[in-house]
Amino acid sequence: xxxxxxxxxxxxxxxxxxxxxxxxxxxxxxxxxxxxxxxxxxxxxxxxxxxxxxxxxxxxxxxxxxxxxxxxxxxxxxxxxxxxxxxxxxxxxxxxxxxxxxxxxxxxxxxxxxxxxxxxxxxxxxxxxxxxxxxxxxxxxxxxxxxxxxxxxxxxxxxx
Numbered sequence: 001x002x003x004x005x006x007x008x009x010x011x012x013x014x015x016x017x018x019x020x021x022x023x024x025x026x027x028x029x030x031x032x033x034x035x036x037x038x039x040x041x042x043x044x045x046x047x048x049x050x051x052x053x054x055x056x057x058x059x060x061x062x063x064x065x066x067x068x069x070x071x072x073x074x075x076x077x078x079x080x081x082x083x084x085x086x087x088x089x090x091x092x093x094x095x096x097x098x099x100x101x102x103x104x105x106x107x108x109x110x111x112x113x114x115x116x117x118x119x120x121x122x123x124x125x126x127x128x129x130x131x132x133x134x135x136x137x138x139x140x141x142x143x144x145x146x147x148x149x150x151x152x153x154x155x156x157x158x159x160x
Contacts, residue, residue, distance in 0.1 A: 003059070004148065009141060010144060011121075016038060016039070016109055019035050019036075019038050019105070021104045024097050024098050024100065024104075025097075030062065032062075033101065036056075037054050038060075040053050040153070041153075051153075051157065052157070053149040055149055056150050058146035058147075063141040065137055066139070067137060106125040118139065118140060120138045121137050
């Protein structure tokens with residue numbers, strides 16, 4: 001899919017809370033998360049509105065990326081002490097990653113910038129049945145893509 005809006009390393013200018021991952025794709029050293037929509041904050045350089053906006057279909061692509069840790073929890077509280085690891089050997093397969101991320105509602109993204117020349121983001125959320133899900137991506141570059149602004153984000157004052 002081709003996108004009209006493409007921004008590099010501008011994660012601080014979007015909000016993913018309550019956004020749902022339609023599909024997670026793991027290919028070699030790239031991870032692509034597809035969304036029905038994301039929230040582009042007022043502060044984003046490509047947002048020419050005076051308020052934060054919700055997009056249509058969107059994707060975030062993580063380049064030179066590895067999945068560091070993934071698990072599903074046994075309840076709506078993502079608790080690392082009560083988890084089912086997706087992969088015991090630390091290597092996650094594409095099908096496992098897709099199953100883990102499919103229809104995941106993002107509640108929080110924790111960012112770790114302490115690693116030299118790398119970024120590490122921990123995605124925390126809920127899957128379709130209310131179980132907790134978490135995965136950690138370690139990467140060098142991210143690309144945020146979408147085609148259109150649809151309506152005001154909720155709340156529209158995000159990013160001010």
